[in-house]
Amino acid sequence: MNLFSAMELSASGLNAQRTATHVISMNLANIQTTWTEEGGPYVRKQAILSPSPVSSKFSGILANRMNPELMGVKAEIRVDDTRNHEMVFDPTHPHADESGYVTLPNINLLEEMVALLSAVRSYEANVTAFNSAKSMVLKSLEIGK
Amino acid sequence: MDGRLIFSKLFDRTIAVLEQSLDIRTPRHRVLSSNIANSETPNYEAKDIPFQKILEGSMNQYSLLNLKRTHTKHFPEGVITDMMVETVPGGVNIDQEMAKLAENNLRFQAEVQALLKKIEALKFTISETR
Numbered sequence: 001m002n003l004f005s006a007m008e009l010s011a012s013g014l015n016a017q018r019t020a021t022h023v024i025s026m027n028l029a030n031i032q033t034t035w036t037e038e039g040g041p042y043v044r045k046q047a048i049l050s051p052s053p054v055s056s057k058f059s060g061i062l063a064n065r066m067n068p069e070l071m072g073v074k075a076e077i078r079v080d081d082t083r084n085h086e087m088v089f090d091p092t093h094p095h096a097d098e099s100g101y102v103t104l105p106n107i108n109l110l111e112e113m114v115a116l117l118s119a120v121r122s123y124e125a126n127v128t129a130f131n132s133a134k135s136m137v138l139k140s141l142e143i144g145k
Numbered sequence: 146m147d148g149r150l151i152f153s154k155l156f157d158r159t160i161a162v163l164e165q166s167l168d169i170r171t172p173r174h175r176v177l178s179s180n181i182a183n184s185e186t187p188n189y190e191a192k193d194i195p196f197q198k199i200l201e202g203s204m205n206q207y208s209l210l211n212l213k214r215t216h217t218k219h220f221p222e223g224v225i226t227d228m229m230v231e232t233v234p235g236g237v238n239i240d241q242e243m244a245k246l247a248e249n250n251l252r253f254q255a256e257v258q259a260l261l262k263k264i265e266a267l268k269f270t271i272s273e274t275r
């Protein structure tokens with residue numbers, strides 16, 4: 001049924017936005033991490049959203065073949081953030097370099113909080129679309145009662 | 146009375162029009178859900194189904210496949226609405242999409258309600274004259 005694939009589209013949106021909030025939480029948790037296993041300070045990660053066909057289920061594949069222009073969304077985590085790291089002078093810090101500077105992660109707290117809010121709002125929009133599809137399905141069950 | 150005449154009186158155009166309309170509401174919901182899911186996707190273009198245009202077309206007996214009808218009382222074949230997705234210029238405006246979604250949902254509910262009332266009236270007529 002058409003409306004069930006609409007639910008799958010909304011679900012892909014929910015999934016992508018949830019991934020985005022996970023990435024932001026990870027950035028916030030690591031805002032002071034000056035050393036990682038790969039060496040160097042923690043580098044900010046980003047969830048990049050791109051359109052993608054939904055679901056591996058038969059109905060999803062069929063709906064996708066019938067109108068390929070309708071896409072769900074997927075999130076991938078990327079680390080290609082090239083902004084500069086802040087350097088703080090702290091010679092007693094174990095991760096300080098020869099001149100006594102510690103490199104901090106390139107995370108801006110305010111920016112992350114705004115991105116978090118935006119992701120939550122998008123998540124809510126997808127929940128509304130999902131509930132709307134659900135109420136339509138339930139209503140159409142009443143036909144012929 | 147002729148059996149065919151009774152049939153056309155019982156199931157007049159109300160049910161057919163409502164059915165057509167509901168047939169457009171569902172794919173439109175799909176399109177709007179897709180827009181909302183992609184509201185933060187870079188370079189994604191919003192899409193929509195021109196409801197008015199399609200419904201008017203189907204009410205004017207416009208048909209996509211141009212199937213021949215042998216009787217004027219025959220219904221036209223179903224409109225293939227999924228093929229009629231239009232791209233709206235500009236990115237996704239989330240407020241606009243949510244408004245469209247709410248409108249589409251409410252109209253769907255209203256149309257089903259109208260259909261229910263129609264069926265109820267038919268049932269009433271059948272049972273009262275028995």
